[in-house]
Amino acid sequence: MIGERLHRARKASGLSLRALADEVGVSQTTISKYEKGASMPSSAQVLKLAKVLGVKSEFFFRPVKVQLKGVEYRKRSTAPKKLLAQIEADVLNQAERWTSLLSLYPQQPVPEFSLPAGLPELISELDDIEDVVDHVRDTWDLGLGAVPDMIDVLESMGVLVIVTSIDVQGRLDGLAASVNGTPVIVVSEQWPGDRQRFTLAHELGHLILHGRLDESVNEEKACDRFAGAFLLPRKSVQQHLGDRRSRIEPRELYMLKHEFGISMMGAMMRAAQLGIISDAVKSSLFRFFSAKGWRTREPGDAYPAETTYLYRQLVYKALAEDYIGESKAAELMGMSTYSLREERKMGGMDAAAADQ
Template identity: 30%
Template sequence: MKRTEQPTIPNLGLVNDVSPRAVWDAFHPPRLTQARHLAGMTKKEVATRIGVSPAAVGQYETGSSKPRPELLPRLADVLEVPVEFFLAGRPMGKLDTSMAHFRALRSTSSAQRDRALGFAAQVWELTHALEKRIQLPWVDLPGFAGGEVHPGVDLPAEPVAAARELRRRWSLGKGPVRHLVRQMEAHGIVLVAPSDADPSAAKVDAFASAGLPRPLVILTANRADDVYRHRFSAAHELGHLVLHSASTGDAAQEHEANAFAAAFLTPAEYIKPLLPSRMNLAHLADLSRAWGVSVKSLIYRCRELGLTSEASASRAYQRLAALSRQPGFAPEPVAGFPGEQPVMLSQAFELARRESGLTVQELARELAWKPERVRVLLGVADTRPVLRLV
């Protein structure tokens, strides 16, 4: 990352130093919708909290009317944003369901998707604010409309061929993909892993979007906290970014992204000679650690590549389940693998802090967020001393 010239940032004012009347004059309806989605609230819930009708909230969001100035502080309090959040004039990330690839789309409610899309939009807004100060890695993703290294160049439409070609373009060689998340960040893809404390994206599985100026992948925590599932999810979302310009939400796209992930992490021509001709879980466990994929996925790969029968694979899955808590077969926590944890945004902030004195409070003022929200998205701890009353 390189430092760029410090831009002149319009002064939006510190939290609470803009009058409700001034906010009313420049009220931006989409910001209300974004804040409501991020809060996970319905129009009816917001209306009840501020003492208006649900129809009135709907009119505020469409722009056919505006909330009275005296309502704005109450609205900000209910949605847990500064009142300045509702001001027009700031860059805004705008996404809809067709622009994001959600796994298990049918089991994800529209409210959960809206909340996750709001989170993704905020990630882009934070990225945009940092990119005005720091030169982030160029987008090196063939087929992505905003690609800076291969503009207008597409990968093959067939998943296995696309995975093979992307490995070649990224010079990944013939062996395992080391530090997959770091590799994706190094090629300009923004990745974030929301903490369990942030509900904005926690209720949906990992998802990706190519609908913003930078490709974006949200890696929500898997229930097993398993780095191998984490890596497969990242590769799966990478598959969506290079194969699918728009989301249809159908099983075919999910199958293609899975095929891409398997071929990207364990190319048949490289992994097949290493797989056992007879099912051997100890050998597969060694391969699992070397290639950064689960034993279960390697059993599937054996079956897929014709090295074992369906019945033999089924018996191997049963034996694997009995070993699921044993060393070598138990889930490996993601926290133990720094190269699989996103760092681009936090490192960009640290570089800007060192070079220009950027603070969380300054970013919060520019974005019209609460400082706590900036810290959550950056993964930056609050360094203030804690007062404990006894």
């Protein structure tokens, strides 16, 4: 088991076989043999490997519990293989922490993902997706307004959302996979919120639409349509923009962006999809956005990034309910027992301390 875990730790660190071999002071072949399980490192070498790779040496000896399956990248990813391997290794490590946390619960604290009942069996055109979204939002009690927290919505439906801190360098648009049967969606903590949210909604689109689309309907386009509609539903667009417009002010799109957490470009696409603006108006807005450089970077404040609280909440809940003790909780959160105790005491967070 040390081989597979060594391989994963090396991928997560972004080091090549040679680079790791040089750091540890052995040959490339030796590292390769360790990874293939053809030979075992001595305990001194295990310590060196752990130090170079930034893991505890126990990491190498834990049994492999999780496997990433059906990995799919949104759009054609331009990320180099090395970066993708690094992201996948980070996802596996985080998924493994999840699995071990959940195994400490007597009853599962998060539901198993299931599709809303009553979805159409065949979707024959993109416009039909509007009804599908209304149905999903209705089933999940989301109403017609903005979704304040996409990560929270997906987590409460049993999707595992992983926020990676690996620097994706703008070359990755999203990743979906499954771990032990649970759907996983990965977003980067470095993306602005509207981009994270669009990716999350797009991947949710795959979960819901896959296998239901007529062969004339492109799945990627369908999921983009799903994402736009999920973040900014038909009725809301009509309420805000009206049924038919001859022009739209960029400031209107900016306000929609900040109310609904969708890019200005995404909001404009919604107006076009729903026939509120003509193709000619859409094209002229596109040209205007391009000329201003807004297609690369939209003007004004960014929409704030989302974060996930669920993992830490579940660690605290397990601690409160006595399923685990302080040292296990600290281990699960990757902190020292001392730091955990300070956190538990809400150290430095009293109202009196905040006044000073």
